[in-house]
Amino acid sequence: MAPDRAVAGQARPEQEFFCFRAGELRLAVPSENVLEVIRTGLLTPLPRTPSFLLGVTGHRGEVLPVMDLLRFLGKGEARVGARTRLFIGTSGNYRVGVVADAVLGLRRIPVADILPPPLGGDAAVEHLLGVYGGNSPQDAIALVNFTKLLQSARQRAVVR
Template sequence: MTVETNTASRQLITFQLGDQYLGVDIMAIREIRAWSPATPLPNVPEYVRGVVNLRGVVLPVLDLRYRLGWGMTEPSARHVIIVVRIGDQLQGIIVDAVNDIVSVSADDMQPLPDMGDTAAAQFLDGLATIDERLILILALERLVERVTLADAA
């Protein structure tokens, strides 16, 4: 008797924006840090809250809630910045709380239902159900427009 195992699983870090649970591939995560105020920049998209200094690296900080079309985040001490690699650049994304590391098999992944042309849908890779909870899988590479910090200054 042979048992087939599905080795195509992804490890995700799950986090919250309000009551919504999202996940991002663990391999994209560089660190998770406490909220620190970002220095605003002129001429950047509205979802870019500014920059923070991460050990000498200037890191753009994105308001994920705003980028998904769910309203503006009012950051407080309870918020967290998840530092992710998007393409060849590190970016910070503001989230309410980081939850767990989970493994999602290919069988647990589902495509997005047709939701029309909503802002959030274009930034999502799919859905997964983990412990009776629906997790939206974030497509990091679609979050940012190609704006360099030099363009902003």
């Protein structure tokens, strides 16, 4: 007797994540925080903004700040080129373009398989929901708490 699909789904809850690569990091944000993925367009730099804000870009009649997640997390800096993509991230009323070197797609991750963020170390850990190990260490994906990350980025930008 195989269990009913509805029962099997309840027994092992999953969460959907948008997975991408930024530099050497494999990252993911909850899919409900991602509106769409676009090509990187014209970026207009802004004076006196934190280094993680690369500038602004126009998208569907809206001016969006563009964020370098690597700089924000202190893990290097993004190289914006022809193959670079932006994902439009949202939290509440706020929207931002985030630089992604490669889009890895959507992935359903069992909640029970999400490991807690590593203890100690760098400040980037405070913005993680956890880590998904995958099948090998190369498959590990850091799961970003996008709402908290966006709040921290706004606070850092306003303080300046």
